[in-house]
Amino acid sequence: MSAFSFLIESLLRFKIYHFDNTPLFTLAVNPYMNFSRKKFLQAGTLGVLGSALSLKSEAEPLIVSPKRKRVLRVAHLTDIHVQPASPAPHGFAAALHAAQNLADKPDMIFSTGDCIMDSMSTHKDTVAKEWEVWNSTLKNENSLEMVHCIGNHDIWGITMPHATIVHDKHYGKQWAVEELKLKHRYYSFDKNGWHFIVLDSTYPVTFSYIAQLDDEQFEWLKDDLSKVAPSTFVCVLSHIPIIGVSVFFDGAKVKGNCWHVSGSDMHRDAAKLKNLFYQHKNVKLCLSSHIHLVDQLEYLGVKYLCNGAVCGAWWAGTNQEFPPAFATIDFYDDGSSENEIHYYDWKA
Numbered sequence: 001m002s003a004f005s006f007l008i009e010s011l012l013r014f015k016i017y018h019f020d021n022t023p024l025f026t027l028a029v030n031p032y033m034n035f036s037r038k039k040f041l042q043a044g045t046l047g048v049l050g051s052a053l054s055l056k057s058e059a060e061p062l063i064v065s066p067k068r069k070r071v072l073r074v075a076h077l078t079d080i081h082v083q084p085a086s087p088a089p090h091g092f093a094a095a096l097h098a099a100q101n102l103a104d105k106p107d108m109i110f111s112t113g114d115c116i117m118d119s120m121s122t123h124k125d126t127v128a129k130e131w132e133v134w135n136s137t138l139k140n141e142n143s144l145e146m147v148h149c150i151g152n153h154d155i156w157g158i159t160m161p162h163a164t165i166v167h168d169k170h171y172g173k174q175w176a177v178e179e180l181k182l183k184h185r186y187y188s189f190d191k192n193g194w195h196f197i198v199l200d201s202t203y204p205v206t207f208s209y210i211a212q213l214d215d216e217q218f219e220w221l222k223d224d225l226s227k228v229a230p231s232t233f234v235c236v237l238s239h240i241p242i243i244g245v246s247v248f249f250d251g252a253k254v255k256g257n258c259w260h261v262s263g264s265d266m267h268r269d270a271a272k273l274k275n276l277f278y279q280h281k282n283v284k285l286c287l288s289s290h291i292h293l294v295d296q297l298e299y300l301g302v303k304y305l306c307n308g309a310v311c312g313a314w315w316a317g318t319n320q321e322f323p324p325a326f327a328t329i330d331f332y333d334d335g336s337s338e339n340e341i342h343y344y345d346w347k348a
């Protein structure tokens with residue numbers, strides 16, 4: 001090993017583990033590295049690693065045009081975890097009202113999954129009641145167009161060790177596809193000069209799941225991106241963060257010199273997706289949720305946002321430092337975007 005490669009390896013190594021404790025990949029941060037605060041703030045959390053290593057990057061920086069025009073304003077209401085029990089139904093309604101009553105009203109709503117409290121290991125009758133509350137609340141309290149991702153908690157039975165339900169027509173993702181009226185579990189659409197790709201992050205494994213695209217979906221994603229004109233900007237929606245910072249504070253553990261992050265908290269195929277986005281410089285924004293914490297980072301010209309949870313700590317108040325919240329995202333004609341978090345009155 002050369003001195004240089006040893007330096008690289010000692011700078012970058014932390015471990016990401018599969019749910020069953022199998023290492024997924026390793027990356028460690030040298031605890032003795034001393035970044036200047038100014039450089040850190042300029043480069044962004046992960047970007048600073050690239051600059052410290054002097055890695056040559058051809059990614060276009062996110063430059064904001066002084067003449068940019070806003071083309072779309074979206075409210076991002078996610079991880080609602082609705083259920084019949086209070087305060088979930090009126091809390092969900094309060095978030096919908098707060099978003100629709102903003103002085104600068106959004107054009108539409110994005111929801112990146114975990115619509116209902118749980119269907120991964122919940123009896124069918126309870127799941128049906130949760131979907132009932134979801135649909136009746138939207139029918140009565142929302143007048144905006146809505147776009148949905150499937151979250152892990154929207155998938156019925158995947159953590160239940162009952163062979164009998166595998167043959168039920170509602171088993172797995174199909175029930176969520178029907179309730180959310182999706183054309184497919186992953187899909188894309190165009191809106192106001194942007195192209196939006198909605199992914200299905202949840203990859204079921206035996207009685208559990210990880211965050212990863214199956215081969216069929218990854219091939220579709222490659223094909224879909226190849227058909228988008230380079231002048232059209234792309235936003236990717238996924239339930240689970242492709243790259244995130246808050247994942248380090250959501251059950252990740254430091255053991256010895258390494259971080260251990262679950263493969264169900266951040267996309268296990270993040271490097272593969274990052275490499276694909278690097279080939280398509282019009283990919284500008286990735287939206288996610290799942291962690292119920294808020295973070296924002298930029299890496300190789302792509303902004304990654306994890307926008308908290310409408311239910312906060314599953315309708316029990318604040319989750320770590322983050323009360324129940326939703327976000328608004330303004331999309332501009334130069335590929336830039338602005339994100340704002342709104343802490344609404346969920347007890348209203």
Ligand SMILES: [Zn+2]
Pocket residue numbers: 114151152153239290291
């Ligand atoms: Zn989730």
